[in-house]
Every structure is written in C-alpha cells, then in structure tokens.
Amino acid sequence: MSAHTTSQRIAVGVLAAATALTLTVVGVIIFFVLEKGLPQLSWAFLFTGPKDMGKAGGIFPAIVGTLLLSLLAIGISLPLGVLTAVYLSEYTRESALTKAIRFGTDCLAGIPSIIFGLFGYVFFVTTLRMGWSLIAGALTLAMMVLPTLIRTSEEALRSVPQSWREVSFSLGATRWETVRKVVLPNALPGIVTGVMLSFGRSIGETAAVIYTAGSSFRMPRSAFDSVRTLAVHFYLLAREGISAEKAYGTAAVLVLSVLAVNLLTYALMNRFIRRRSR
Amino acid sequence: MILLFPKGRAGRLHAPTWVLLASVISMIGSACAGRAGAVTLAGSTAFQPFAEKLAEEYNSAHPEVNVTVQGGGSALGISAALNGAAQIGMADLVELPADAASLKATIVARDGIAVVVNPVNKVSSLSMVQLKEIYAGNIRDWKDVGGLSGPITVVSRESGSGTRSSFETILGKFDLTRDAIIQDSNGTIRETVANDVRSIGYLSYGLVNQKIKAITVDGVACTTELLLSGKYRLVRPIYFLTLGASTPAVKGFIDYVLGPAGQASIVADGLLPAT
Amino acid sequence: MKRASDKLVERLLLAIALTTILCLLVIAVFIFKEGLPFIFKIGLGDFLFSSDWRPDSGHYGIFPMIVSSLWVTLGGLLVGAPLGMSGAIFLSEFGPPAMMRFVKPAIELLAGIPSVVFGFIGVMVLAPFIRAVAGGPGLSVLAASIVLGVMILPTIMSISIDALASVPQSYREGALALGATKWQAVRMVVLKAASSGLLAGMILGMGRAIGETMAVIMVAGNAVKMPTSSLDSARTLTANIALEMGYATGMHRQALFATGIVLFIVIMILNGMAGSILKKRGHLR
Numbered sequence: 086m087s088a089h090t091t092s093q094r095i096a097v098g099v100l101a102a103a104t105a106l107t108l109t110v111v112g113v114i115i116f117f118v119l120e121k122g123l124p125q126l127s128w129a130f131l132f133t134g135p136k137d138m139g140k141a142g143g144i145f146p147a148i149v150g151t152l153l154l155s156l157l158a159i160g161i162s163l164p165l166g167v168l169t170a171v172y173l174s175e176y177t178r179e180s181a182l183t184k185a186i187r188f189g190t191d192c193l194a195g196i197p198s199i200i201f202g203l204f205g206y207v208f209f210v211t212t213l214r215m216g217w218s219l220i221a222g223a224l225t226l227a228m229m230v231l232p233t234l235i236r237t238s239e240e241a242l243r244s245v246p247q248s249w250r251e252v253s254f255s256l257g258a259t260r261w262e263t264v265r266k267v268v269l270p271n272a273l274p275g276i277v278t279g280v281m282l283s284f285g286r287s288i289g290e291t292a293a294v295i296y297t298a299g300s301s302f303r304m305p306r307s308a309f310d311s312v313r314t315l316a317v318h319f320y321l322l323a324r325e326g327i328s329a330e331k332a333y334g335t336a337a338v339l340v341l342s343v344l345a346v347n348l349l350t351y352a353l354m355n356r357f358i359r360r361r362s363r
Numbered sequence: 364m365i366l367l368f369p370k371g372r373a374g375r376l377h378a379p380t381w382v383l384l385a386s387v388i389s390m391i392g393s394a395c396a397g398r399a400g401a402v403t404l405a406g407s408t409a410f411q412p413f414a415e416k417l418a419e420e421y422n423s424a425h426p427e428v429n430v431t432v433q434g435g436g437s438a439l440g441i442s443a444a445l446n447g448a449a450q451i452g453m454a455d456l457v458e459l460p461a462d463a464a465s466l467k468a469t470i471v472a473r474d475g476i477a478v479v480v481n482p483v484n485k486v487s488s489l490s491m492v493q494l495k496e497i498y499a500g501n502i503r504d505w506k507d508v509g510g511l512s513g514p515i516t517v518v519s520r521e522s523g524s525g526t527r528s529s530f531e532t533i534l535g536k537f538d539l540t541r542d543a544i545i546q547d548s549n550g551t552i553r554e555t556v557a558n559d560v561r562s563i564g565y566l567s568y569g570l571v572n573q574k575i576k577a578i579t580v581d582g583v584a585c586t587t588e589l590l591l592s593g594k595y596r597l598v599r600p601i602y603f604l605t606l607g608a609s610t611p612a613v614k615g616f617i618d619y620v621l622g623p624a625g626q627a628s629i630v631a632d633g634l635l636p637a638t
Numbered sequence: 639m640k641r642a643s644d645k646l647v648e649r650l651l652l653a654i655a656l657t658t659i660l661c662l663l664v665i666a667v668f669i670f671k672e673g674l675p676f677i678f679k680i681g682l683g684d685f686l687f688s689s690d691w692r693p694d695s696g697h698y699g700i701f702p703m704i705v706s707s708l709w710v711t712l713g714g715l716l717v718g719a720p721l722g723m724s725g726a727i728f729l730s731e732f733g734p735p736a737m738m739r740f741v742k743p744a745i746e747l748l749a750g751i752p753s754v755v756f757g758f759i760g761v762m763v764l765a766p767f768i769r770a771v772a773g774g775p776g777l778s779v780l781a782a783s784i785v786l787g788v789m790i791l792p793t794i795m796s797i798s799i800d801a802l803a804s805v806p807q808s809y810r811e812g813a814l815a816l817g818a819t820k821w822q823a824v825r826m827v828v829l830k831a832a833s834s835g836l837l838a839g840m841i842l843g844m845g846r847a848i849g850e851t852m853a854v855i856m857v858a859g860n861a862v863k864m865p866t867s868s869l870d871s872a873r874t875l876t877a878n879i880a881l882e883m884g885y886a887t888g889m890h891r892q893a894l895f896a897t898g899i900v901l902f903i904v905i906m907i908l909n910g911m912a913g914s915i916l917k918k919r920g921h922l923r
Contacts, residue, residue, distance in 0.1 A: 093821035097732050103724030104733070107795070108741065110788060111748045114759060165658045172655040176648055186659060191913060193662050195905040197849030199876050200898040203883050204665050207672075207891070211446045216403060217433055228665060231658065259644040289752030292851045292880050301431035302415075303422070311403070311431050320754045324761070324856060325550025326557070326574070336755050343750035347743065438885030462887075516775045521860075522694060523885035538692070541863035544775055544871050547855070547881055558766060559775060 115340060122337025125330055131338070135302055140328050144335055146304045150312030153219060153305065154298060155287040158226035159280060165227075166234030167276060173235075174242040175264050187236070194232035201229045202293030210297055217311040222298025226290060230283035237282070241275020242268060274357040281350040288342060291316045315339050400612050405433040406440015406453035407525050408548040409474055409567035410601045413629055414453060420628060421619050428612045434548060437525025441466070444604045450613045452604035455525035455567070457532045459602065466604040471620050473635040475568035475590040476530055476597035477577040479553070481560045486510040488579040491534060491596070497563060498531075500540025505561065517543040518555050518564035529599040530565050565597075569633035590635055601634075669902065673895035685896060691862050693882070693890040700897060702864040706872035707848055709865060710782040710858065714847040717787025719840050722794030730802040731824050742796075749792035757856030760785040765857055774869030777859035783868070785853050790843035797842060801835020802828065834915045841912040845905050851876040875901055 129143055136142035177183055205225030215221040245268050253263040269276075291314075299311030300321060313321075315335055322332040404414050411434045418430040435443075437454035441463045444452030452466065455474055478494060480486060486509055489497070496502040497515055506512040519539055520527035526549065531537065546552050549566040556564040557574035564575075568585050571577050577585050580597060589595040603617055619625045626636045677685055680698055688699025725745075729738050760781055769776030805828050813823035829836070859871025860881060873881075879894050886894055 089819050089822060093819045096821045096825070097728070100724045100728035100732065103721055104728045104741075107721050107725045107791060108744065110791075111744050114751070114756075114788075115747070117759065117763075118755065165654060165661075168651055169655040169658040172648075172651040176651060188910075188913075189659070189662065189666075191909055192902070192906045193665070195845050195849070195909045196665075197851060197876050197901055197905070199849075199851040199880050199883075200669065200901065201665070203879060203894060203898060204668055206883060208668060210448050214447055216401075216448050217405075217431075228661065231662060235658070259641070261644050261647040285750045289750065289754075291752065291754050296883065299431070299433045301433070303429070303431060306429065309401070310429065311433065316752045316754055319752075319758070320852065323754070323758045324554060325548060326554040327550065332758070336758070339752055339755065340747075343752075344747060347746055347750060351743070435884040442885045442887055521881045523882065542861055542871070544777055545860035545862070545873070545881065554761075555777070558761075559769065562775070 118333065118336045118340050121330075122333035122335070122340075125334025126337060130334055134304070140331070144315070144318060144331070144338070146302055147313050147315045147318040147335070148338070149304060150219075150298070151288060151314040151316075154222050154226065154294070154312060154314055155284055157219065157223035157308075158230065158287050159284055161223060162227040162231045162234055162283070163280060166231050166279075167238045170235050170238035170242055171264055171269070174239050175260065175268065187239075190232040190235050192232075194236060198229060198290055198293045201225055202296045204228075205293060205297040215309065217297065217299025217301070218309045219298060219305050219312050220308040222294050222312065223308075225293055225297045226287045229290070229293065230287060233286075234279050234283055237279025238272070238276050241272035241279070244275060245271045274354055277353050277357070278350060281346055281353075285343060285346045288314075288339070288346070289316055290314075291320050295320075315342075400428045402428060402430045402451065402610075402612050402616050403433065403443075403449045404430070404451045404453055404603075405435055405443040405449035406604075407437045407455040407601060408434045408550070409455045409526050409570070410453050410472065410634075411548075413472070413569065413632060413634060416632070417620055417625055417628055418616075420624070421616055425615065428615065430616055436521060436523040436547070437528065438523030440525075441604060444606050447606070450605065450609070451617070453601065454604055455529065455599050455601045457529040457599045459604075463604060466606055468602045468604055469617060469621070470600045470637045471603050471617070472601040472626075472629045472637055473590075473598055474601055475585050475595055475635070476526060476533075476565050476599065477568045477571050477585040478563065478565050478580055478597070479556050479571065479575040479577050480563050481556055482574070482576045483560050484510060484576065486578065487576070488582060490581050494580065495534040495537055498534070498539060498543070499537045500542060513561045516559055516562040518552055518559075518562050519543040519545055520549075520552065521545055521547050525599070526565065526567060530597065533597055533599075567634075571633075587633075587635065598635075600637075666902075669895055669898050672892055673897075673899040676889060676892035676896045677899070679889075680893075685893075686900070689864055691878075693886070693893065696889070698889075698893045700875065700878065700893075700900070702862060703873055703875045703878050703897070704900070706779065706858070706865055707874040707876070709779050709868075709872065710786055710854065710874060711844055711847040713779060713783025713868070714786030714790055715840060715844055717784055718790040718794050718843055718847075721787070722791045722839070722843070723798050723836060725791075726795050726798030726802060727824065727829070730799055731828065732820065738799075742799075745792045745795055748788075749796075753789065753850060753853040754856070756785050756789055757853035760853065760857035768869070772869055774867075775859055775871050777857055777871050778869050779858065779865050779872045780868040782854050782858040782872070782874075785857055786847045786850060789850065789853065790846050793846055794839045794843045797839030798832075798836050801832040801839065804835065805831045834918065838912040838915045841908050841915070845908045845912070848874075848904060848908075849876060849901065851880050855880055 132145050133143035134145050173183055205221060209215050209221035209224055210217055249267055250263055253267045294314055295317050300313045300317050301311035302313050305312045315338055319332055319335040322328055411432060414432045418432050421430050437456055440452035440454045443449035444466055489508060493508050498517055503515055505515055517540055546555055549570050552564040552566045553570060553575055556562045583589055583595045585595050590598055630636055685698055687701050689701045690697040690699040729741055764781050764784060765776035768781055809827050809831055810823050813827045854874050855877045860873045860877055861871040862873055865872040875897050879897055883894055
C-alpha cells in the first residue's frame with residue numbers, strides 16, 4: 086500500500102507544481118506590466134492628449150476611443166442579440182431551424198477576429214464608403230460579439246424554469262408580459278455575464294479594429310472619425326519602439342480595465358444572486 | 364434594463380431612449396457636415412510619422428479641417444486612394460505601379476533607404492551586389508561578408524511596402540529569400556534589428572536612431588549630403604496620390620506640406636525636401 | 639386588446655431575429671462569395687498544397703501557412719493543455735477549496751488580457767531568450783507556441799474545472815470505498831468520467847489558438863517558408879491575411895478570403911466536434 090501512497094504523493098506534487106507554475110506565469114505577466122506601467126499613470130497621462138506623436142503627453146484620446154467603440158458596439162449588438170434570443174427561446178419551439186441557427190451562431194462565434202476585420206474593411210470601410218471610422222469599427226465589433234451574446238442570452242433564458250412561465254400564464258399574463266416581468270429579470274445574470282465577456286473582448290481586440298476604425302490619435306468629433314483604441318495604441322507604441330514607458334503605461338491601463346470589468350461582473354453577479362435568494 | 368424595454372407604460376418611449384436616439388442622430392448629422400472638412404491620409408509607413416506631425420501642425424492652425432493619418436504600407440495607400448477610403452494616398456515608391464496611373468501624383472519629399480545592422484555587428488559596409496545576394500538568400504553567413512561567423516537573419520517588409528518595392532527595384536529585381544523575417548512597418552524593422560545581433564534590415568533614413576547602425580552601401584554612407592548629391596543610390600520619392608478633383612481641404616493640406624513650413628518640418632526630422 | 643398587442647410584439651421580435659440572423663449570414667455569404675470563385679479558378683489542390691506564395695506573380699500556395707498554423711496550434715496545446723489540466727485537477731481534487739476561489743479570478747484575469755500584450759512580452763522576453771539559448775532568429779514557431787499556450791491556458795483550465803465538477807461525487811466515494819487512494823480514484827475513475835469534457839476543452843483551446851492573429855504576427859517572424867524546425871520563423875494563415883489585406887486587390891484579395899474559408903471550415907469542424915462531445919455527456923456550454 087505504501088507504494089500507492091508514494092505514487093500519490095508524487096502525482097499530487099507534480100500537479101501542485103504545474104499549478105504553481107501557472108500561477109507564477111500569471112503573476113509574472115501581471116507584475117511585469119504593472120511594475121513598469123503603474124508609475125506612468127498620472128492625471129496627465131490619463132486625461133490629456135498626446136504631444137510629439139505619442140512620445141510625450143497622455144493617452145486620453147485612446148481611452149475615449151476605446152470606450153466609445155466598445156459601448157457603441159455593445160449598444161448595437163445588445164438589443165439585437167437579446168431580442169433575437171428572446172424570440173428563439175420564448176416564441177419558437179425546438180426545431181431543425183432553431184438547431185441550425187444555434188449551430189450557425191456557434192460557428193460564427195469561433196471565426197477568427199481577423200476575418201471579421203477583413204470583412205469590415207472590405208464591406209464597411211471600402212464598399213459602404215464609411216472610411217476608417219468609429220462606426221465601421223463598432224459595426225464590425227458588434228458583428229463579432231453578436232453570436233456570443235445570442236448564445237449566452239439564450240442559455241440564460243432557457244435556464245429560467247418553465248414552471249415560472251406557466252404560473253405567469255395561468256395568472257393571465259401575455260407572453261410578452263411574461264418575458265418582460267418574469268423571464269428576462271431572472272435571466273439577467275447570464276445575460277450580463279455575456280455582455281461583460283463581449284465588452285472585455287472588444288477592449289482587447291486589435292487586428293479587426295486597426296483595419297476598420299483606423300489608428301488616428303485625435304479625439305473623434307463624429308461617428309465617421311477614425312479612433313485609436315488602447316490596444317491599438319499599445320501595439321503601435323510597443324512594436325515601433327516609439328516610447329517604452331508610454332507603452333507599458335498603456336498596457337497597465339489595459340490590464341487594470343480588464344480587472345475592473347471582471348470585478349464589476351462579480352459584483353453584479355453577487356447582487357443578482359442575493360436578490361434572487363431573497 | 365431600460366434600453367431593453369423602450370416602451371414604457373403608455374407605450375411611450377422612455378426618456379433615456381430619446382436621449383440615445385437624439386445623440387445618435389446628432390452624431391450622424393455632425394458626421395455628414397464634418398465630412399467636407401475631413402482629410403484622410405493612408406499608406407506609407409515610412410512617411411507616416413512625418414505625416415502625423417504635419418497633420419498635427421495643420422490641425423492646430425486650421426481647426427475646422429480634420430486631418431487624420433493611417434498607415435498600412437504604400438500599396439494600401441494606392442488602394443485607398445483609388446477606392447476613396449482615403450483622400451490622399453501616401454506611397455514611397457521608386458516607380459509607381461500600373462494601377463496608380465489614374466491617380467495624380469505629387470512628390471512631397473524624398474527619402475533615403477538606410478541599410479541597418481545591429482550596433483555590435485562588426486560589418487559596416489556592403490556592396491550593392493552583396494546586399495542583393497544576402498536578400499536573395501545566396502549569402503547566408505556573416506563571415507562571407509567580413510563579419511563574425513553566424514547565420515544572417517534577413518529582415519524585410521511585407522510585399523505591399525513601398526520601401527521594400529523600392530529597395531528591391533534599385534538593387535535589381537530578385538526574389539526575396541523565403542527565410543526572411545517579415546515585419547509590417549519601418550518602426551518594427553528598427554526594433555527587430557536593434558534586438559537581434561545577427562540581423563540586417565532596411566528602413567527609412569529618417570527613422571534611424573542610436574539603437575541601430577546604418578552601413579555604407581558601395582562605400583557611400585547614408586547621409587543627407589550624399590543623398591542630395593545622388594551618390595547614395597537607395598533613394599525614393601514620397602508621393603501624395605489623389606483621385607480626381609481634390610476638395611479645398613485636401614488642396615489646403617497638400618499646399619501646406621509643399622510650402623516652406625511643411626518642407627522645413629520634413630527636413631528637420633531627416634527627410635529630403637521635394638525638390 | 640392584449641391579444642393584438644402580443645401578436646404585434648411577436649411579429650416585431652420575429653423581424654428583429656430575422657434581421658440579426660440575416661446580418662450574420664451576410665458575413666458568411668460575403669466570405670464565400672469572395673473566396674469560392676478563387677478556389678475554383680486556382681484549384682483546391684494547388685491552393686492548399688503548393689508551397690509557392692508569391693501573389694505578385696500569381697502564385698497562391700498556402701501550404702506553408704497551413705503547416706505553420708497547425709504547428710503553432712499543436713505547440714500551444716502542448717504548453718497549455720498539460721498546465722491547464724493539471725491545474726484544474728489539482729484545484730478540483732486535491733487543493734483546499736478556498737484556493738479555487740482565489741485562483742479562478744486570477745485565471746479569468748489572464749483570459750482577459752489583450753493578445754497584443756502577450757505578443758509584446760513574447761518579443762521583449764521570450765524571443766531574445768530563445769535566440770540566446772537555442773539559436774535561430776528567436777521570432778519562431780517555438781515562441782509563438784509558448785505564447786499561444788499561455789493564452790489558451792485559461793480556456794482549457796476553466797472548461798476542465800467544469801468537466802471535473804460535473805462528475806458525480808458518488809463516483810469518487812465509490813472508488814474510495816473500494817480502497818483506492820485519492821490519486822487512484824482520480825486517475826482511474828474521475829478523469830475517465832470527465833474525459834469528454836477535458837477533450838472538449840482542448841479542442842476549444844485549439845480553435846482559439848488557430849484564430850489568434852496579433853500575438854502570432856509579433857513573435858512568429860512571418861517568413862513565407864515551410865518551417866522545418868521549431869526555431870524557424872513561420873507565417874500562419876491568420877498572419878497572412880492580416881499582413882496583406884490592406885492592399886490586396888482582385889485575385890490576391892480573393893485568395894485572402896479563400897484563406898478565411900479554410901479557417902472557417904477548420905474551426906467549424908473543431909467546434910462541431912467539441913459541441914457534440916459536450917452534448918453527448920450532458921455538459922451544456
């Protein structure tokens with residue numbers, strides 16, 4: 086029997102080491118970025134514009150660009166995605182068509198973002214003559230996150246017990262009233278998770294954004310202006326060696342915003358769970 | 364939550380929905396108005412930093428015009444000028460390709476192509492023939508050209524790059540070795556060569572800094588005087604390409620770039636003037 | 639009255655759903671419309687299996703890119719799967735429960751970091767290291783594999799954790815009751831029961847790795863040649879599209895869309911496999 090205990094000790098040791106290695110890697114990456122980047126974060130860095138082509142000054146236009154692009158993309162895709170999921174989940178029965186649609190959205194959810202970028206560049210920027218613009222970038226990003234939003238919303242809706250709907254119907258509510266007052270509120274945690282996931286993804290997206298929203302570092306004055314997001318700005322600074330400090334500073338802002346999005350998601354989830362168990 | 368249920372109690376839209384609609388409409392409205400004063404440049408990554416600086420200067424002097432600059436390489440500049448994504452295509456090419464025939468080409472600057480190696484590399488000079496053989500993949504080791512033994516890491520640009528087209532045209536058409544590392548802008552080439560002691564690359568003369576070392580080609584160093592006198596042969600013009608009649612905003616910017624202030628700005632950072 | 643407005647809402651939702659699905663279809667249609675004629679013109683065999691990529695002279699062979707994509711993906715899997723699954727097994731079966739609560743957020747943070755940051759660290763730290771220790775240009779298949787491995791690690795780990803969590807506790811208790819050690823129980827019972835979920839995690843990780851663009855462009859070197867060793871520089875399918883899409887016109891652009899079709903089909907197959915595996919065992923993602 087002691088041979089088995091020994092082999093267990095070895096196995097657990099190896100597994101623990103692997104876990105430690107993983108955590109070390111995570112720690113090193115975060116530490117590397119924050120150690121070099123946090124000192125850069127000052128009021129001026131975050132809230133003023135660039136001087137001397139990014140070698141000095143701040144990254145404010147990139148922060149604005151990132152927020153506008155992501156919010157616009159989510160703003161376009163959220164209603165479309167949720168309402169489509171509502172229709173699929175509440176108004177149709179499970180059929181070949183719904184299975185096909187689900188398969189289709191799954192496939193589209195897996196398409197590499199560069200292909201969306203290619204599509205966006207050829208279709209929005211060139212064919213529709215939008216040029217490199219906030220709107221072209223937002224539409225492209227919206228199409229990228231739409232399949233995921235539909236999928237997660239649908240799963241969230243389906244996780245609401247059928248009996249709740251039946252109770253609502255038996256009380257005389259219409260289907261839409263049921264959806265609005267019973268199903269959607271209870272599916273909100275899942276939907277919000279999907280939104281946060283998509284928001285996080287759109288913040289980090291680079292290839293598709295460069296080719297649709299461009300890389301202009303000025304404050305956008307309209308939806309047809311080109312914008313630069315933080316990820317794009319980091320990419321340009323870092324790989325061209327324009328300013329290592331500013332690059333790390335931008336990376337620090339990116340990592341911190343991912344952290345913020347994640348924390349916000351947990352906070353919202355906890356709030357929903359507490360509300361539901363009341 | 365409110366956006367999900369735009370219809371409030373009596374079927375009327377909630378206030379936040381009105382606000383959203385209003386802002387979207389005003390954004391689109393201002394967009395259409397703003398288009399007239401928009402000048403987008405796209406293309407050559409060699410000229411991009413200079414174009415951005417010129418845009419910055421022009422924008423502060425003329426706030427009603429919005430000049431923005433994108434990169435992407437000379438071929439993208441030609442393509443964008445042709446399909447309208449950009450009002451001005453930037454191309455740094457020794458000879459413009461056939462598909463640029465319908466575009467009006469204005470030379471705004473000239474630029475030398477510096478051949479660079481890592482500062483610790485012993486090699487400081489190469490002949491045009493050696494350069495071509497290295498880039499074609501026939502010379503593979505530094506010891507064959509006077510350096511310490513070690514494989515040469517050839518760094519080049521993507522095929523749409525004006526710098527690359529010009530480089531290959533001047534050296535005499537050849538097929539780039541398949542082993543070449545490809546980077547997508549002048550700046551990235553600089554960083555790659557700065558980091559790899561065995562690498563060789565080429566980039567815009569205006570972008571050379573202490574991180575890399577420019578070598579002499581056929582005994583001629585890459586300096587402003589030798590570029591101007593024509594002794595250094597790796598030179599190419601930088602074109603602004605426009606399609607059809609330009610809007611006043613575009614003309615204004617091009618005039619600025621060709622004027623004394625613009626040319627002074629260009630020369631100050633290491634490029635050659637247009638004439 | 640209520641009936642009528644309910645019907646109206648249903649029609650509106652149908653319209654919205656159709657519009658949305660139509661929009662998504664547009665992308666698929668567009669890609670195929672642009673890429674398929676090219677494949678018929680050039681011939682699928684020539685496109686997929688020729689090693690000659692010289693668009694300027696009309697040669698569009700993407701075989702080296704296919705090999706590179708597969709190589710860096712498998713390499714990434716070799717790095718990410720063992721680490722991810724070991725971490726998942728340790729956390730789920732052997733670690734203190736509190737550990738899970740603090741490790742999961744850390745892994746999710748890793749998952750959210752933009753790919754360009756990984757690429758940058760790869761260029762600054764990993765490539766020079768490889769160059770110094772193993773030779774070659776440093777910007778290589780190996781560098782890309784390691785970076786991709788770290789990037790897909792969170793995906794593999796979280797799906798593995800879910801897969802292990804869905805194994806009924808009775809399986810573990812039964813094994814222990816029969817006298818097995820914890821490790822034996824895990825090895826012989828739990829892992830087998832969760833195997834389909836673990837496999838699905840790896841397949842989804844593969845899908846993510848094959849689609850990665852930015853990090854790969856930064857660290858893989860992008861040479862058009864067929865890689866013969868991990869230290870060689872290589873260009874993946876995604877990098878090929880990204881590097882050339884800005885200026886590709888005509889047949890060249892169609893070739894890039896055709897590359898997109900290849901990627902689309904590969905990922906469709908991978909996702910289909912993962913999906914059917916998960917559904918069969920009742921883990922619905």
